[in-house]
Amino acid sequence: MQAESFFSDHVKKALTNDPPGEWMPDVPKACIPLHSGYPNPALVPDKELKEAASRLLDEERDLPLHYMGSPRPAVLKKQIQKRLAVRGIHCRDDELIVTSGACQAIDLAARVFLDEQTAAAVEAPAYMEALEIFKNYTPHMMSVPADQEGLQTETLALMLEERKRKGLVLPRLLYTIPAFQNPAGTVMSAKRRTRLLQLAETYDFLILEDDAYGELGFTDIPPPLKAMDQNGRVLYAGSLSKVIAPGMRIGWIAGNASFIKALSWFKKDLDHPFSQAVTAVYLEQTNVEERLAALREAYRSKRDVLLAALEQYLPESASWNVPDGGYFVWVRVPGADTSALLARALSSGVSYVPGKYFFLNQKDGAEYLRLSFSYAGKAAIKEGVQKLGRLLENEV
Numbered sequence: 001m002q003a004e005s006f007f008s009d010h011v012k013k014a015l016t017n018d019p020p021g022e023w024m025p026d027v028p029k030a031c032i033p034l035h036s037g038y039p040n041p042a043l044v045p046d047k048e049l050k051e052a053a054s055r056l057l058d059e060e061r062d063l064p065l066h067y068m069g070s071p072r073p074a075v076l077k078k079q080i081q082k083r084l085a086v087r088g089i090h091c092r093d094d095e096l097i098v099t100s101g102a103c104q105a106i107d108l109a110a111r112v113f114l115d116e117q118t119a120a121a122v123e124a125p126a127y128m129e130a131l132e133i134f135k136n137y138t139p140h141m142m143s144v145p146a147d148q149e150g151l152q153t154e155t156l157a158l159m160l161e162e163r164k165r166k167g168l169v170l171p172r173l174l175y176t177i178p179a180f181q182n183p184a185g186t187v188m189s190a191k192r193r194t195r196l197l198q199l200a201e202t203y204d205f206l207i208l209e210d211d212a213y214g215e216l217g218f219t220d221i222p223p224p225l226k227a228m229d230q231n232g233r234v235l236y237a238g239s240l241s242k243v244i245a246p247g248m249r250i251g252w253i254a255g256n257a258s259f260i261k262a263l264s265w266f267k268k269d270l271d272h273p274f275s276q277a278v279t280a281v282y283l284e285q286t287n288v289e290e291r292l293a294a295l296r297e298a299y300r301s302k303r304d305v306l307l308a309a310l311e312q313y314l315p316e317s318a319s320w321n322v323p324d325g326g327y328f329v330w331v332r333v334p335g336a337d338t339s340a341l342l343a344r345a346l347s348s349g350v351s352y353v354p355g356k357y358f359f360l361n362q363k364d365g366a367e368y369l370r371l372s373f374s375y376a377g378k379a380a381i382k383e384g385v386q387k388l389g390r391l392l393e394n395e396v
Contacts, residue, residue: 182212
C-alpha cells in the first residue's frame with residue numbers, strides 16, 4: 001500500500017517542507033538551553049495552579065472533566081476581554097475565540113483565509129512556526145524585510161505596488177509580531193504601525209498580529225495594532241503561555257465578528273474545558289499586574305546577564321540587538337554558518353536556534369542565531385555564551 005496516495009494535496013505539499021523542529025536534533029540534557037523559548041521554571045506558578053485545580057474540583061467536582069460541563073471557560077473569556085481592554089482592545093463575545101495557544105489561532109487564520117490562489121506576507125526574519133503553518137496552506141509567500149523599527153512599511157508599499165503592476169497575486173494576510181518580535185526582539189514604531197494599517201486598507205489585506213510577548217515589556221511601547229484598528233483589518237492573536245504556563249494551552253484570537261464566526265466553524269478540538277477552568281480559577285485568585293511586574297523584572301535581569309556575556313565573550317565582529325522585552329536576543333556573526341556550527345555547539349554543551357529557520361530564503365539567515373534569556377539560569381547563561389564564544393572565535 002502506498003500511504004502517500006491517501007494524502008490530500010495540501011498534505012503532500014507540506015511534507016516537502018523541512019520537518020518541524022528539524023533545527024533541534026536531540027539536544028542533550030546536559031546542554032545549556034539557550035535555544036529554549038520557554039518560561040523560566042522558577043517563574044511557572046505550579047503551586048498556585050495546583051491550588052486552583054484543587055479548588056475547582058472541590059467546587060465543581062466532575063463538571064470540568066466533561067466536554068462543556070464547567071461554567072468557568074465562559075468566565076475565562078471575560079477575563080481575557082478584561083485583559084485586552086487594558087491594552088486598548090475592546091471586543092464583544094462574538095469578536096473573540098479562545099484557542100489552544102497562539103499557534104492554533106495562527107493556524108485557524110491560515111486555514112480560513114489562505115489557499116492555493118492566495119498569498120501571505122511575512123516579515124523577515126519571522127517566527128519559524130508561523131512560516132511552517134503558512135507553507136501548509138499557500139505556495140505564495142512574500143518576505144518583507146524588517147529592521148530595528150520592525151517591518152519596513154515603505155519597502156512593503158513598493159513591493160505591493162510592483163506586484164499590482166505586474167498582475168501578481170497580492171497578499172490576503174500579513175503576519176507580524178510588532179512587540180518584542182520573535183526572533184529579533186524588535187518593536188514596530190508607532191509611525192510604521194499607522195502606515196501598515198493604511199497599506200492594509202489601500203491594498204485590501206488583513207493583518208494577523210501576534211502579541212505573545214506584548215505584556216513582557218521593560219519599557220513603554222506603542223499600543224497594539226488592534227487597538228489602532230478602525231476598519232476591522234486586524235486579527236489579534238495572544239496567549240497566556242508566556243505569562244502563566246505554556247502547557248495550559250490558553251490563547252485567543254480577536255477580530256471582526258464575521259471572521260471569528262468562520263474561525264469558530266473550523267475549530268473542532270472541543271476546547272480544553274479543564275485547562276480553561278483551572279486558568280480561570282487561577283486568574284480569580286491572582287493579582288495579574290503584580291505577577292507581570294515580577295516577570296518583567298526577572299526577565300530584564302536575565303537579559304542583562306546575556307547581553308553582558310555577549311559583550312565579554314563573542315568576537316568583535318559579532319553584533320546583536322538590545323531587546324526591551326520578550327525572550328530573545330538576535331545575534332549576527334559575519335562569516336559564520338550557524339547551521340553548520342550547531343552540531344559542534346551541542347557537543348560543547350550549548351544550544352541555540354540557527355538563523356536560517358526564520359527566513360523563507362534560508363540563505364538569508366546563515367550568519368544569524370537566536371538566543372533566549374528566558375529559560376536558563378543566570379550562571380548557565382554566562383557559561384553558555386562563553387562556550388559559544390569559543391566556537392565562534394574559530395569561525396570568523
